[in-house]
Amino acid sequence: MKTRKQREDDKRINKEAIGKIADLVLDLIKLVFAGVILAGIMDLAFDKATMIWSASLFIIVMIVFWYLLFKLSKRKG
Numbered sequence: 001m002k003t004r005k006q007r008e009d010d011k012r013i014n015k016e017a018i019g020k021i022a023d024l025v026l027d028l029i030k031l032v033f034a035g036v037i038l039a040g041i042m043d044l045a046f047d048k049a050t051m052i053w054s055a056s057l058f059i060i061v062m063i064v065f066w067y068l069l070f071k072l073s074k075r076k077g
């Protein structure tokens with residue numbers, strides 16, 4: 001059976017891990033955004049409207065996911 005201190009340490013570690021995952025999700029959002037801009041500049045042969053809408057939807061979903069992770073980690077700033 002775990003002591004109170006061990007349980008608190010486990011919670012702290014879990015919150016830190018969730019915070020790291022939130023950082024990775026934010027980096028993924030930035031990469032997708034940059035990819036859309038680069039693809040638009042390079043005039044690749046595909047439908048730009050579909051690319052923009054699908055990327056926008058993905059970014060919105062990932063921002064909501066990031067916000068939830070950020071709140072779970074209870075970090076400041």
